[in-house]
Amino acid sequence: MSVTETKISSQLRALIRLQHIDTLIYQVIKERGDLPDEIKDLEDESAGLQTRMNKIKQEQEETEQSRKRSEFDIEDSEALIKKYEEQQLQVRNNREYDALTKEIDAQRERIYMAKELIASTEGTLEESKALIDEAQMRFSDLEALLNDKRAQLEDVLATTEKQMTQLEDLRKEAESMVDERYLRAYQRLRNRYRDGRAVVRLERGAAGGYAVPPQRQMEIRQRNRIIPCEQTGRIIVDREFYEEATSDLVV
Numbered sequence: 001m002s003v004t005e006t007k008i009s010s011q012l013r014a015l016i017r018l019q020h021i022d023t024l025i026y027q028v029i030k031e032r033g034d035l036p037d038e039i040k041d042l043e044d045e046s047a048g049l050q051t052r053m054n055k056i057k058q059e060q061e062e063t064e065q066s067r068k069r070s071e072f073d074i075e076d077s078e079a080l081i082k083k084y085e086e087q088q089l090q091v092r093n094n095r096e097y098d099a100l101t102k103e104i105d106a107q108r109e110r111i112y113m114a115k116e117l118i119a120s121t122e123g124t125l126e127e128s129k130a131l132i133d134e135a136q137m138r139f140s141d142l143e144a145l146l147n148d149k150r151a152q153l154e155d156v157l158a159t160t161e162k163q164m165t166q167l168e169d170l171r172k173e174a175e176s177m178v179d180e181r182y183l184r185a186y187q188r189l190r191n192r193y194r195d196g197r198a199v200v201r202l203e204r205g206a207a208g209g210y211a212v213p214p215q216r217q218m219e220i221r222q223r224n225r226i227i228p229c230e231q232t233g234r235i236i237v238d239r240e241f242y243e244e245a246t247s248d249l250v251v
Contacts, residue, residue: 008223008224008225008226009223009224010177011178011179011182011226012223012226012235012237012241012245013241013245014174014177014178014182015178015182015186015198015199015226015235015237016199016237016241016242016245016246017174017177017245017246017249018171018174018175018177018178018186018199019186019197019198019199020242020245020246020249021167021170021171021174021249022171022190022196023196023197024167024249025164025167025168025171026195026196028160028163028164028167031156031160032153032156032157032160033156035149035152035153035156036153038149039146039149039150039153042142042145042146042149043146045142046139046142046143046146049135049138049139049142050139052135053132053135053136053139056128056131056132056135057128057132059128060125060128060129060132063121063124063125063128064121064125066117066121067117067118067121067125070114070115070117070118070121071114071118073110073111073114074111074114074115077107077108077110077111077114078107078111080103080107081104081107081108084100084103084104084107085100085104087100088100088101170249182226185198186198186199186235189233189234189235192233193232193234197234198234198235199234199235199236199237199242200229200232200234200235200236200237201236201237201238201239201242202217202220202221202236202237202238202239203239205217207229207234207236208229208231208232208234208236210229210230210231210232212229212236216236217238220236220237220238221238221241223237223238223241
């Protein structure tokens with residue numbers, strides 16, 4: 001075997017190990033399931049709900065303040081009407097009497113407008129209260145659900161944290177053994193496929209779900225060339241070589 005062939009064989013071995021470790025990492029992440037995404041969605045909904053409740057409460061406070069101002073306006077207008085009516089008894093001419101009458105009418109209009117506003121706030125406040133109650137119930141449900149999901153994730157993380165740390169250390173070591181150009185190609189292939197497989201095994205005349213011609217199979221078993229799948233571009237290695245290269249990777 002030539003120096004070039006030895007180097008390529010070594011690179012194939014390094015790529016196999018890297019792929020195997022990445023597959024193990026992928027499996028550990030799958031064990032965690034959709035919990036991280038579910039927790040993020042619940043946290044986003046909870047935050048949105050809290051923002052909505054704060055906005056409704058702020059509007060509710062503004063409505064309450066407007067209602068109180070209207071109640072003050074009514075009291076103030078009633079006091080002024082009483083004052084103006086008393087002054088009418090003491091006027092010396094019709095002009096003064098008419099001026100006081102206009103003031104009384106203006107205060108009565110003020111009372112009418114204030115009462116209309118108060119009446120309109122009744123429905124608004126009731127609706128706000130119902131919305132807050134509904135949002136608070138959903139918020140409580142979300143908090144309970146979040147606590148449950150977080151506890152589940154903590155349990156999973158507790159069982160996989162050590163394993164993940166070991167795998168990450170192994171990955172750094174394996175990655176350092178791959179030449180830069182092959183590593184770039186490997187990463188491109190991993191990013192292309194959902195399962196992240198850039199290296200696939202030749203088993204029973206097929207690799208990655210596609211049949212491999214007999215002549216191609218012979219070339220793959222020689223381990224002196226990096227041979228991509230004609231359909232997917234994934235690197236094909238024979239099963240025995242794969243098992244040999246990963247036999248010590250037990251986590």
